[in-house]
Amino acid sequence: MYPSRFAYDAPTTVAEAVAILDRNGGEAKVLAGGQSLVPMLKLRFASPERLVDINNIKALDYHRLDPDGTLRIGALCRHEDLEFSEIIKDSHPTLAQAAALVADPIVRTRGTFVGSVCHADPQGDWAATMIALDGRIVAQGPNGRREIAMRDFVSGPFTNALAYNELAVEAVIPPAKGKAVGGYLKLERRVGDFATASVAVALDMNGDVVTRAGCALAGVGGKTIDANEAISVLVGKTLTAESIEAAAEAIADAADPRTDHRGSADYKRHIVKTFVTRILSGIARSEQKAA
Amino acid sequence: MTSLYEEVPAEVPANVPTRRVTVTVNGEKRTVDVEPRLLLAHMLRQALQLTGTHTGCDTTNCGACTVLFDGRPIKSCTMLAVQADGHDVETVEGLATASELHPIQEGFKQEHGLQCGYCTPGMMMASKALLERNPNPTEDEIRWALSGNLCRCTGYQNIVKSVMWAAEKMRAEEAE
Numbered sequence A: 001m002y003p004s005r006f007a008y009d010a011p012t013t014v015a016e017a018v019a020i021l022d023r024n025g026g027e028a029k030v031l032a033g034g035q036s037l038v039p040m041l042k043l044r045f046a047s048p049e050r051l052v053d054i055n056n057i058k059a060l061d062y063h064r065l066d067p068d069g070t071l072r073i074g075a076l077c078r079h080e081d082l083e084f085s086e087i088i089k090d091s092h093p094t095l096a097q098a099a100a101l102v103a104d105p106i107v108r109t110r111g112t113f114v115g116s117v118c119h120a121d122p123q124g125d126w127a128a129t130m131i132a133l134d135g136r137i138v139a140q141g142p143n144g145r146r147e148i149a150m151r152d153f154v155s156g157p158f159t160n161a162l163a164y165n166e167l168a169v170e171a172v173i174p175p176a177k178g179k180a181v182g183g184y185l186k187l188e189r190r191v192g193d194f195a196t197a198s199v200a201v202a203l204d205m206n207g208d209v210v211t212r213a214g215c216a217l218a219g220v221g222g223k224t225i226d227a228n229e230a231i232s233v234l235v236g237k238t239l240t241a242e243s244i245e246a247a248a249e250a251i252a253d254a255a256d257p258r259t260d261h262r263g264s265a266d267y268k269r270h271i272v273k274t275f276v277t278r279i280l281s282g283i284a285r286s287e288q289k290a291a
Numbered sequence B: 001m002t003s004l005y006e007e008v009p010a011e012v013p014a015n016v017p018t019r020r021v022t023v024t025v026n027g028e029k030r031t032v033d034v035e036p037r038l039l040l041a042h043m044l045r046q047a048l049q050l051t052g053t054h055t056g057c058d059t060t061n062c063g064a065c066t067v068l069f070d071g072r073p074i075k076s077c078t079m080l081a082v083q084a085d086g087h088d089v090e091t092v093e094g095l096a097t098a099s100e101l102h103p104i105q106e107g108f109k110q111e112h113g114l115q116c117g118y119c120t121p122g123m124m125m126a127s128k129a130l131l132e133r134n135p136n137p138t139e140d141e142i143r144w145a146l147s148g149n150l151c152r153c154t155g156y157q158n159i160v161k162s163v164m165w166a167a168e169k170m171r172a173e174e175a176e
């Protein structure tokens, strides 16, 4: 399979990349890890006139914690950088658990966190974690930078809020209010398959009281399901069998699964409930141990 | 220098842009003129005649096209050849020396890690990347590292054993 012809640029600075996007008025596409775009080019689902390869912009290759606990993930941070990261291992359990479940180990050496969020696949894993963690995307255009909250970033399946001349330069995860706990569980038929259903949960705790609760689901709707409202029943409460049950019910209700080759709608909703219960009970158990 | 524009080197329209790329392949600098849309797998197989790298699915699923790119495994059907400019690529042809098989190849021979052999180059390169980071992997770690590589024949058991065999041999060599 051959992609159709395109021109190719590999700028070394963000400013240059943005200038190229700007000059080409919507006919150019950003190439990051290429693990979604190159397959689409080969199938000719996409045939841009020009590719702007950002892999040589070394300044985008990072993920780091600011002194206040804000996590910044540069546009060249690969899935495997997060999988093996010492930085997020303890501070961001939701991301750390998701990292090992995105695609397969070889795809993870190339694919990027930010590229995945930009791709806006309703089944993408990172978009779910971004919603649960209330993340935002920093976009740079010809007139400077702006921040876009994750809940406004994805405007539909495979479409995002970036203008044609904007590059997503980093993802930002705000610091936890208290201690960050959470988890990510995904049911896949085999390694590398997209989620039959997956659940991202991110809680901030003050002692044993939940101060902020975030949740999102992938694979169980036409888009990533924002279940932040549903999980907010936990805010101000402790994690008990009753509060966990109530949250799991509410979140399963927020899912909008369809019956397909991966399973029936009922089955997927059941998985969501089971996964939420499993993540929250796990947190409750380890909090008890710590106390 | 090789020029390659299409599978069949027919008339190339004068307006087709090509780029000159220099890639270190198995330790040797190779310079090729390519169209930006040429995939790395095709550059290796057709322009450089290194047909050890296979393409099985062409949809980024099977891992038969796995090569090492600056030491990390990548699916070469999912990278553009132009992206390899200035980088280091290792293919299965780089494993053996003139007189000796690489321990990974020997392991696949000893433990019957292949049947048709289609997946084997990818399996070996993914194994090499694993053993470079983790010289003493458990069976689970091997299965994890090879989970992006599909095999239609062996049922994987013997592939895992082959990598175990290679790991042991490489550790023994290291100790010498």
Ligand SMILES: Cc1cc2nc3c(=O)[nH]c(=O)nc-3n(C[C@H](O)[C@H](O)[C@H](O)COP(=O)(O)OP(=O)(O)OC[C@H]3O[C@@H](n4cnc5c(N)ncnc54)[C@H](O)[C@@H]3O)c2cc1C
Residues within 6 Å of the ligand: A029, A030, A031, A032, A033, A034, A035, A036, A037, A038, A039, A075, A101, A102, A103, A104, A107, A110, A111, A112, A113, A114, A115, A116, A117, A118, A119, A121, A123, A124, A125, A126, A162, A166, A167, A168, A169, A192, A193, A194, A195, B059, B060, B061
């Ligand atoms: C076999 C296989 C299995 C997979 N399984 C999963 C899975 O289980 N879960 C999952 O979440 N994903 C999965 N993926 C997708 C993978 O995670 C991709 O890496 C990811 O979706 C896209 O990231 P990328 O860096 O490769 O982006 P690219 O493919 O380079 O780009 C994707 C899109 O985003 C745009 N883009 C990328 N970066 C930017 C930027 N900085 N600014 C503006 N636009 C940008 C591109 O123009 C393009 O439209 C799988 C892929 C494969 C091949």
Ligand code: FES
Residues within 6 Å of the ligand: B054, B055, B056, B057, B058, B059, B060, B061, B062, B063, B064, B065, B066, B075, B076, B077, B078
């Ligand atoms: S040919 Fe590249 S992954 Fe199958």
Ligand code: FES
Residues within 6 Å of the ligand: B113, B114, B115, B116, B117, B118, B119, B120, B150, B151, B152, B153, B154
């Ligand atoms: S040996 Fe035939 S595909 Fe693996």
